[in-house]
Amino acid sequence: MDEQNQVQKVEGNTCPRGEAFAYKEWVDPERMLTSTVYAVINGKETLIPVKTREAISKKLMKKAMEEIQEICVKQPVKMGDVIKTNLAGSGVDLVACKTLR
DSSP states (O other), X not given: OOTTSOOOOOOXXXXXXXXXHHHHHHHSOEEOOEEEEEEEETTEEEEEEEEESSOEEGGGHHHHHHHHHXXXXXXXXXXXXXXXXXXXXSSOOEEESSOBO
16 A cells, blocks of 8 residues: 555556455455345235445445334345345345345
8 A cells, every 4th residue: 555545556466356355355345235125915024134236335324224223124025035226325235135026
């Protein structure tokens, strides 16, 4: 790193993907987000496991969780159905991880 805290060189990687990962991890680390959302399906209250379709910036995690807390699913869902598009302005969808009818 230089004086401005910028990455100058990555060492120790054995492939180009390692270099790209290390740079991204330093500049804007991302993670998959998993959680549950509240659901009322056929009069029965339950929780549906959800995850982001792709990793999102760690900077957006708090905002994403605040949005997830406000979600209430009121219809049956299949695994992979989009529960919320563009979660926290990330451009990434939140999807169901389980089918509930």
